[in-house]
Amino acid sequence: EIVMTQSPATLSVSPGESATLSCRASQSVSSKLAWYQQKPGQAPRLLIYGTSTRATGIPARFSGSGSGSEFTLTISSLQSEDFAVYYCQQHYNWPLTFGGGTKVDIK
Amino acid sequence: EVQLVESGGGLVKPGGSLRLSCATSGFAFGIYSMTWARQAPGKGLEWVATIVSSGTSINYADSVKGRFTVSRDNARNSLYLQMDSLTAEDTAVYYCARRIAGTQLWTMDLWGQGTMVTVS
Numbered sequence: 372e373i374v375m376t377q378s379p380a381t382l383s384v385s386p387g388e389s390a391t392l393s394c395r396a397s398q399s400v401s402s403k404l405a406w407y408q409q410k411p412g413q414a415p416r417l418l419i420y421g422t423s424t425r426a427t428g429i430p431a432r433f434s435g436s437g438s439g440s441e442f443t444l445t446i447s448s449l450q451s452e453d454f455a456v457y458y459c460q461q462h463y464n465w466p467l468t469f470g471g472g473t474k475v476d477i478k
Numbered sequence: 479e480v481q482l483v484e485s486g487g488g489l490v491k492p493g494g495s496l497r498l499s500c501a502t503s504g505f506a507f508g509i510y511s512m513t514w515a516r517q518a519p520g521k522g523l524e525w526v527a528t529i530v531s532s533g534t535s536i537n538y539a540d541s542v543k544g545r546f547t548v549s550r551d552n553a554r555n556s557l558y559l560q561m562d563s564l565t566a567e568d569t570a571v572y573y574c575a576r577r578i579a580g581t582q583l584w585t586m587d588l589w590g591q592g593t594m595v596t597v598s
Contacts, residue, residue: 372540403583403584405583405585407523409523413591414573414589414590414591414592415523415573415575415586415589416589417578417585417586417587417588420578420581420583420585420587421581421583426578426587427587458522458523460523460525460585462583462584462585465537466525466537466539466540467513467525467528467584468525469522469523469524469525470522471522472522472523
């Protein structure tokens with residue numbers, strides 16, 4: 372099983388600033404990495420798949436990068452609606468696995 | 479409107495069973511692989527199982543293998559999760575989710591709002 376590790380656990384950011392979230396895989400997942408956003412009481416929302424492809428309707432301020440076992444989600448100029456928990460997920464092999472999440476809160 | 483609506487959650491005793499349903503609408507259910515995932519209270523996301531569009535291939539997490547059974551009825555646009563031998567560790571919100579279209583990638587682009595299962 373591929374273990375996904377996200378850091379930091381919590382990131383405090385001021386509105387308008389950028390945020391950089393990290394995700395590390397215990398082995399290479401090639402470019403098979405997705406990012407989800409989840410707000411309290413809501414279902415996850417797909418942001419990025421295949422490391423860097425934005426899902427339908429996702430604003431350009433969300434960008435993904437990386438390869439192999441190290442990945443980054445960057446949120447530029449954070450808006451109020453971006454404060455949430457973010458999960459990475461490898462879609463390289465079974466079982467599909469998620470990281471533990473990074474909570475982005477208001478500084 | 480494209481949507482997934484889970485139902486069937488509730489309170490069940492350890493060792494008991496529950497069957498979850500996911501009713502879908504607004505898209506061609508029969509051509510999509512579908513996934514069940516769960517989230518324990520205050521915890522992260524955990525993949526449970528994925529079934530391909532035809533229903534002929536299913537992958538399960540080790541934590542549920544042998545106890546949970548995924549099925550689908552393409553004529554009814556519905557997905558199911560039969561959960562047996564439930565334990566407290568199965569307490570979670572259960573989500574159904576659709577595999578993203580147009581790719582060969584096992585990621586999910588549409589999620590239901592979830593149904594809560596409490597084993598106590």
